[in-house]
Amino acid sequence: MPRERKNGQNRYTESTSGSCTAVIGSMTVAMRAQTVLAEAAIRAVVVKVSSAKGTGGCAYGVDFPRTQMSNAKTVLTHAGIRVREYLSD
Amino acid sequence: MPRCIYLDHAATSYPKPPAVLFAVTDCMKKHGGNPGRSSHRLSLEAAKEIYACREVAARLFHATPDRVVFTLNTTHALNLAIKGIMGRGGHAICSDMEHNSVYRPLYRMAEEGVCDFDVFDTFPTAPLRTDSMILASLASKIRPDTRMVVCAGISNICPSTLPIRKIGEFCHRRGILFVVDGAQSAGVTELDTERDHIDALCLPGHKGLLGPQGTGMLILGKGLTLDTLMEGGNGMDSLRGEMSEDTPERYEAGTLQTPAIAGLRAGMELVESVGVEALGAHGFSLGVGLRDRLREIPKVTVYTPHLNGSTVLFSVEGYTSEEVGRRLDGEGICVRPGFHCSALGHRTLGTPDGGAVRVSFGWGSRERDGDALLRCLKTL
Numbered sequence: 064m065p066r067e068r069k070n071g072q073n074r075y076t077e078s079t080s081g082s083c084t085a086v087i088g089s090m091t092v093a094m095r096a097q098t099v100l101a102e103a104a105i106r107a108v109v110v111k112v113s114s115a116k117g118t119g120g121c122a123y124g125v126d127f128p129r130t131q132m133s134n135a136k137t138v139l140t141h142a143g144i145r146v147r148e149y150l151s152d
Numbered sequence: 153m154p155r156c157i158y159l160d161h162a163a164t165s166y167p168k169p170p171a172v173l174f175a176v177t178d179c180m181k182k183h184g185g186n187p188g189r190s191s192h193r194l195s196l197e198a199a200k201e202i203y204a205c206r207e208v209a210a211r212l213f214h215a216t217p218d219r220v221v222f223t224l225n226t227t228h229a230l231n232l233a234i235k236g237i238m239g240r241g242g243h244a245i246c247s248d249m250e251h252n253s254v255y256r257p258l259y260r261m262a263e264e265g266v267c268d269f270d271v272f273d274t275f276p277t278a279p280l281r282t283d284s285m286i287l288a289s290l291a292s293k294i295r296p297d298t299r300m301v302v303c304a305g306i307s308n309i310c311p312s313t314l315p316i317r318k319i320g321e322f323c324h325r326r327g328i329l330f331v332v333d334g335a336q337s338a339g340v341t342e343l344d345t346e347r348d349h350i351d352a353l354c355l356p357g358h359k360g361l362l363g364p365q366g367t368g369m370l371i372l373g374k375g376l377t378l379d380t381l382m383e384g385g386n387g388m389d390s391l392r393g394e395m396s397e398d399t400p401e402r403y404e405a406g407t408l409q410t411p412a413i414a415g416l417r418a419g420m421e422l423v424e425s426v427g428v429e430a431l432g433a434h435g436f437s438l439g440v441g442l443r444d445r446l447r448e449i450p451k452v453t454v455y456t457p458h459l460n461g462s463t464v465l466f467s468v469e470g471y472t473s474e475e476v477g478r479r480l481d482g483e484g485i486c487v488r489p490g491f492h493c494s495a496l497g498h499r500t501l502g503t504p505d506g507g508a509v510r511v512s513f514g515w516g517s518r519e520r521d522g523d524a525l526l527r528c529l530k531t532l
Contacts, residue, residue: 088388089398090188091218094203109199111191120390123188 081152083132085139086112086124088147093123099142105131112150122147155484157521161435161514162308162336162463163488164358164365169515171418172362179414186407188387198410205417206400212420212428213353213371214344221370221400222408226335227253229354229370232403233331234258234302236378237352242299244269245290247314248500249276249307252493254333258302274303276312277501279458283315287322300329305337309497309510311439311461313341320349329376335359339423340432340462351376360431361423362515363416366409372399382406426515435462435513442511442522449529455501455508463512465501468532472506476532480509483528485521487511 087093093109100107107125127135129151139146158166179201185194187202206217223229234257238244246254248271258269273289275281290301301323305316316332323330331352334343339360345353350373357367372378380395384405389396396402423431439462446452451469468476477489490507491498498507511525 087398088396089218089401090199090387091203091206091400092398094199095217109196119392119396120388122388 081129082126083129083149083151084110084112084124084126085135085149086122086147087144088122088124090123092144093125095142096125096139096144099138099144100125100127100135103134103138105135105138107135124150157485157524159511159513159517159521159525160486160488161359161517162492162510162512164356165360165362165514165516167516168364168415169362169419169422171422172364172415175418176364176411176415179411183410183414187410188401189385189407201410201414201417202408205413205420208417208420208424209369209371212343212424213355214346215371218399219345219372219374221372221403222413223354223368223370223403224366224409225358225368226333226354226356227368229352229368230254230302230331230333231257232370232378232381233352233354234300235261235381237300237329237331238267239379241267241297243267243295243297244300244302245272245293245298246301247272247274247303247496249274249309249312249314249497250302250304250494251308251333251335251497252495253335254302254304255496271496274312274314274500276307276310276456276459283318286314287318290319290322294326294328298326298328300331302331302333304333304335305341305343306461307463307494307497308336309463309492309494309508310456310465310501311459311463312456313459313461316343316350317348324349336463339420339428340435342428345371345373349373352378357412357416357419360514361416362419364412366412367416370403378403380405431515432462434515435517436460438462438513438517438519438522439464439511441519442513442525445522445526446529449526451532452529455503462514463510465503465508465510467504467506467508468529471532473509474506476509476529479532480525480528483524485525485528487525 097107107127110126112122183198185198187198206220209220210217230253261267270293329351334355338355353371355369357363358365382405386401443464455465473489488510
């Protein structure tokens with residue numbers, strides 16, 4: 064079940080609880096991100112991000128535990144998935 | 153329903169596998185949302201269905217799901233690729249066997265002074281044709297401003313094939329983009345965008361991939377961004393005037409045909425499970441068998457009789473192709489007479505003014521279908 068992110072989220076800062084969102088843009092690439100994260104044992108959920116900074120409107124992304132931030136970044140970069148920005152709760 | 157022997161698989165495959173029919177209906181019942189437009193469950197379920205189809209296509213053609221663009225058919229994919237590459241000018245080259253889906257976009261763009269194009273020879277009527285002859289002909293057309301080569305892997309009117317991998321290597325070495333019309337190849341011969349250096353692979357969903365009509369795909373090579381053919385809503389970057397560069401949505405303005413795409417996925421999964429090679433070999437053996445028996449009928453002329461494949465093109469002395477087609481239809485046999493949307497191909501083969509009759513075998517064809525056709529032709 065996707066969740067819809069709202070305005071006013073913070074850009075990513077190091078923390079040990081909650082979740083963060085990799086804002087991607089394309090629904091297809093967000094789903095691909097979900098797949099590659101799952102292959103790396105990182106549970107992610109596709110979310111729609113309305114009016115996220117720099118997206119110019121609606122965009123899709125993936126939501127995952129903040130504790131996995133570093134691993135997720137590595138996995139997404141390795142898969143060639145361009146992330147527009149990271150948001151945190 | 154009256155008896156029907158379907159021998160027109162080059163136009164579209166029929167009947168569709170039961171799994172395809174089920175997938176279409178099931179999708180319409182269960183996944184009624186608009187994919188990639190919202191965050192509610194029905195929209196996401198539809199998006200998952202779309203993505204699952206992209207994954208199967210990516211496996212079949214050696215790409216990644218985000219390089220699989222859904223189109224309405226091969227013609228749509230070819231227009232997207234050709235105009236997206238050549239819209240800013242330059243020189244293009246196509247083969248002398250191309251379908252009008254390649255020829256007409258190039259012709260129009262040349263007429264309007266947008267770009268130039270030349271046609272290279274593929275020698276389908278030469279019994280001793282070689283790949284080297286074809287590549288030499290292609291090389292002779294190269295200019296400093298050549299930006300794109302476009303050709304079909306398999307002709308839509310006869311069993312003429314082109315050495316796609318060699319042409320891809322040729323283009324890759326020269327920095328020329330390579331566009332392949334896979335209308336007759338998909339599902340019956342291996343196509344590998346990476347190995348074959350294909351920058352844009354244009355495919356039908358409804359022929360060898362066994363999906364519903366209204367489905368096609370453009371598989372993009374790594375890193376290729378085209379100009380768009382159509383602009384509009386795609387569920388992302390809604391506040392901007394321009395289409396974003398994110399693929400595949402950049403090229404998918406408007407709501408996708410989700411139920412048909414679900415059917416296409418089922419068709420491709422069937423192709424995967426049976427195997428492209430096995431499906432290709434089935435049509436191939438039936439085509440060769442019919443061709444050899446047609447050649448024994450005195451009034452029949454078979455075009456490119458030295459080539460082997462699932463398609464056979466012939467004419468009957470004293471009859472136009474339409475007359476032969478009507479006679480066969482009267483016996484419940486569906487073939488395609490005429491010029492098959494291939495001005496270049498028919499000119500190259502030198503078929504008669506009345507066109508020719510095309511018989512094309514596919515996944516559901518049987519040897520007795522060819523027998524029935526022969527029996528009917530012998531009564532002419």
